[in-house]
Amino acid sequence: MHDIKQIRENRDAFVAALARRASAFDGRSPDETAADILDLDARWRAAKANFEQHRARQNEASRAIGQAKAKKDEAGAKALMDEVAHLKQAIQKDEADERALDEELKKKLAGLPNLPAEDVPAGPDEAFNVEVKERAFGAPPKFDFKPKEHFELGEALGLMDFERAAKVSGARFVYLKGALAKLERSLGAFMLDVQTAKFDDGKLGGYVEIVPPLMVTDDAAFGTGQLPKFEEDLFAAVNIREIAQVATGPGKVLEAYESALRIEEFQTAHPEEVDYEQLGAAYQRTAEAAQERIRSFKRKRWLIPTAEVPLTNLVREEILDEAQLPMRLTAWTPCFRAEAGAAGKDTRGMIRQHQFSKVELVSIVAPEQSVAEHERMTDCAQEVLKRLGLAHRVVTLCTGDMGFSAQKTYDIEVWLPGQDRFREISSCSNCGDFQARRMNARYRPKDGKGTRFVHTLNGSGLAVGRTLIAVLENYQDADGSIRIPDVLQHYMGMKKIEKR
RNA sequence: GGAUGGGUGGCCGAGUGGUUUAAGGCACCGGUCUUGAAAACCGGCAGGCCGGAAACGGUCUCGGGGGUUCGAAUCCCUCCCCAUCCGCCA
Numbered sequence: 001m002h003d004i005k006q007i008r009e010n011r012d013a014f015v016a017a018l019a020r021r022a023s024a025f026d027g028r029s030p031d032e033t034a035a036d037i038l039d040l041d042a043r044w045r046a047a048k049a050n051f052e053q054h055r056a057r058q059n060e061a062s063r064a065i066g067q068a069k070a071k072k073d074e075a076g077a078k079a080l081m082d083e084v085a086h087l088k089q090a091i092q093k094d095e096a097d098e099r100a101l102d103e104e105l106k107k108k109l110a111g112l113p114n115l116p117a118e119d120v121p122a123g124p125d126e127a128f129n130v131e132v133k134e135r136a137f138g139a140p141p142k143f144d145f146k147p148k149e150h151f152e153l154g155e156a157l158g159l160m161d162f163e164r165a166a167k168v169s170g171a172r173f174v175y176l177k178g179a180l181a182k183l184e185r186s187l188g189a190f191m192l193d194v195q196t197a198k199f200d201d202g203k204l205g206g207y208v209e210i211v212p213p214l215m216v217t218d219d220a221a222f223g224t225g226q227l228p229k230f231e232e233d234l235f236a237a238v239n240i241r242e243i244a245q246v247a248t249g250p251g252k253v254l255e256a257y258e259s260a261l262r263i264e265e266f267q268t269a270h271p272e273e274v275d276y277e278q279l280g281a282a283y284q285r286t287a288e289a290a291q292e293r294i295r296s297f298k299r300k301r302w303l304i305p306t307a308e309v310p311l312t313n314l315v316r317e318e319i320l321d322e323a324q325l326p327m328r329l330t331a332w333t334p335c336f337r338a339e340a341g342a343a344g345k346d347t348r349g350m351i352r353q354h355q356f357s358k359v360e361l362v363s364i365v366a367p368e369q370s371v372a373e374h375e376r377m378t379d380c381a382q383e384v385l386k387r388l389g390l391a392h393r394v395v396t397l398c399t400g401d402m403g404f405s406a407q408k409t410y411d412i413e414v415w416l417p418g419q420d421r422f423r424e425i426s427s428c429s430n431c432g433d434f435q436a437r438r439m440n441a442r443y444r445p446k447d448g449k450g451t452r453f454v455h456t457l458n459g460s461g462l463a464v465g466r467t468l469i470a471v472l473e474n475y476q477d478a479d480g481s482i483r484i485p486d487v488l489q490h491y492m493g494m495k496k497i498e499k500r
Numbered sequence: 501g502g503a504u505g506g507g508u509g510g511c512c513g514a515g516u517g518g519u520u521u522a523a524g525g526c527a528c529c530g531g532u533c534u535u536g537a538a539a540a541c542c543g544g545c546a547g548g549c550c551g552g553a554a555a556c557g558g559u560c561u562c563g564g565g566g567g568u569u570c571g572a573a574u575c576c577c578u579c580c581c582c583a584u585c586c587g588c589c590a
Contacts, residue, residue: 048550052559059520059559062571066519069570081570088570102549298579319510319547442547444510451547 001437002109004041007034017115020122020399025112037108044101051094058087110222111229114434116399117408123398130396132410137382138391140415145478149418150469151349154180156480158500160350171347172339172354176468179497183471183484184357186491187464188332191359191384195330195461204380207330207361212310214333215301220313223439225405225431226305231295232340235303235354242299256286303336307360308458315364316439320454322446326373327364330461332357349469351423356465363457366443367433370455374430378410381426381461387487390470391415393422407432410459414466418473425466428459 007014011034018030025033061084068077116122121130154160159180165173176184197205215237221227226234260282267274294300304310311329320327334357339345346352361380365373378394385392397409406429413422433453436442442451475483482497489495 045550048559052550055560056558058570063520065570069519077570084570321510440548 001434002112002115003433003437004037004105004109007037008041011038014115018112020116020120021113021402022124022400033108033112037105040101040105040108044098044105047094047098047101051091051098054087054091054094058084058091061087110438113402113404114225114407114431116402117430117432119396120402120408121396121398122400124400126398126401128398129401129411130398132394132396135378135382135394135410136392137386138389138415140391141417141474143417143478147417147420147473147476148480149349150416150472152418153472153476153480153482154350156500157482157497159497162349170354172352174350174353179492179494180468182492183468183488183497184464186488187467187471188357188359190488190491191461191464191467192330192332194384194387195359195361195380203376204383207328207380210307210311210314210329210331212304212307212314212331212333214304214310216304216309216313217301218298220309220316221302223313223316224309224435225403225438226302226309229404233338234305235336235338236294237301237303238294238297239299242297253286253289256282256289260286304333305337306335306358306458306460307331307333308362311360311362312364312435312456312458313439315441315454318441319451320364320441320443322366322443325364325366325443325454326369329362329364330359332359332464350465351469353465356463358463358465359461361428361457361459361461364441364454365457366445367452367455370430370432370457373455373457374408374410374428377457377459377461378412378428381412381428381459384462384467385412385414385425388467388471388485390467390474392425397427403427403429405429405431405434407434412462414470416470416473417476423466425470426460426462429457431456431458 002014015030015034018025018033023029028036061080065077065080065084068080121128123129148156151160151162154176155162157180159177161175161177162173165175192209195205195207196209199205218227221234260279263279263282267279302309311331314329315327334355336355339352339354342352350356361377363373363377382392382394392412392414395411395413397406397411402409409427409429411424412426412428414425415421416423432455435456436453441454441456443454444451471485471488472482475485477483479499481499484492484495484497
């Protein structure tokens with residue numbers, strides 16, 4: 001969420017930063033967007049001044065009535081009561097106006113992405129990402145045979161089963177068995193151990209391990225920026241009985257449905273006038289009304305697409321003491337993603353699943369610390385890959401490739417021999433105060449008055465499923481067996497996953 | 501799911517059957533005193549928004565929303581959350 005005061009005072013900088021992100025937002029150019037917002041803001045402030053002025057008079061008169069009554073001046077009280085009675089109508093309208101404008105303004109602001117940091121490269125898509133050369137690690141391993149992809153290896157071992165998963169859960173799910181199930185568990189435990197360790201120099205680790213809720217409310221999802229724009233990426237969890245109770249009542253769903261039925265009935269009776277487009281639109285309206293109904297169902301929860309959501313929201317609506325910062329949190333959780341926009345992409349294997357597990361890192365810091373914390377967090381994520389001996393590189397995402405809430409993002413890409421290319425395995429973002437504003441998460445500076453918004457950062461440390469893929473592909477032998485990296489051997493209790 | 505009781509400032513807690521300004525304590529900050537500290541005493545001490553160069557003024561917030569009223573922490577409706585007991589349950 002943007003600070004309207006900043007936009008007011010630095011319109012040009014706002015427009016320029018927005019323009020670096022994209023050329024248009026909801027069909028409006030950055031300049032038009034700023035104009036829309038500032039116009040709304042001006043109208044809102046005028047409405048607010050008007051409303052408050054009238055309300056002030058009302059309060060003043062009410063106090064006077066109390067005093068008049070105390071003095072038994074019934075006539076004076078009556079006169080004032082008459083005045084306020086007239087004022088009330090106007091005040092109600094004033095308040096409604098003020099509120100409508102305020103909501104419209106907030107809605108506009110809530111739909112805009114964070115502004116990119118100055119050192120983020122500009123560009124429309126991932127082709128414009130820039131490698132951070134000094135962060136690169138290792139060289140792709142050499143094979144004297146053609147390395148296989150992870151799913152070939154896993155299926156050949158009989159330890160990775162997509163077909164049965166599809167029968168039970170549909171596409172984009174998997175069963176891991178035996179040593180591969182244990183590898184998943186070992187990786188999660190190993191990553192948590194690295195991130196929670198206390199290093200003497202304080203340059204790595206120090207994260208507090210958390211087991212967070214896996215289902216969150218609308219407000220939490222709004223706080224980190226998944227809502228309102230990216231609803232389609234999420235899975236909702238509802239209690240079927242509860243939602244039936246709200247959905248069966250009269251309302252727009254029923255109206256829309258009955259209207260569609262009438263159209264269908266009419267067209268059936270008059271085959272010469274059949275208009276499928278009209279009928280389709282009527283049913284579409286029904287579906288949309290039903291969707292709206294579910295959307296407004298308050299007891300719905302969202303399955304987390306990342307532990308970033310419950311971890312970051314841990315400080316929502318709080319005023320922290322500066323001494324509590326930096327707050328570093330980590331959690332190993334399942335993540336659920338609808339992958340609505342990824343139809344046909346990565347359909348084979350475990351790269352893109354509806355469910356995967358991830359060790360997440362979240363830092364809550366004072367504003368001055370966030371840039372350094374971003375580098376530190378990226379170090380923490382890389383540390384896991386280094387200890388696993390996996391070659392990787394780091395790229396700075398360009399303005400067009402960054403997520404909604406990010407100010408700056410590093411993606412870590414691990415080398416996958418089976419795919420013969422680098423694939424994203426971690427994404428570390430500095431969100432500045434963007435999420436903090438949406439969550440209303442603040443802290444009280446040690447010296448100085450008032451409160452300031454905290455800065456929030458999140459990163460994967462790492463995506464466990466993809467790390468498992470990387471281990472399989474990088475540590476495969478010609479016979480299809482998998483060597484276990486040194487640091488995992490005591491977790492696994494073995495040095496090798498033998499071929500079947 | 502049923503029954504009952506609750507939700508007040510950073511914390512504790514008074515106020516709750518109508519008349520502005522939320523008592524008091526703890527914690528915290530500043531000061532006096534002291535070699536220093538403690539104690540004592542004095543003072544300060546929620547946040548958001550709008551206007552203002554500032555001083556300051558206004559407005560909103562007593563779990564959320566709505567209502568009654570000239571006026572709501574207080575009355576009414578509704579939702580949420582917490583506690584205890586019962587039932588069911590991993």
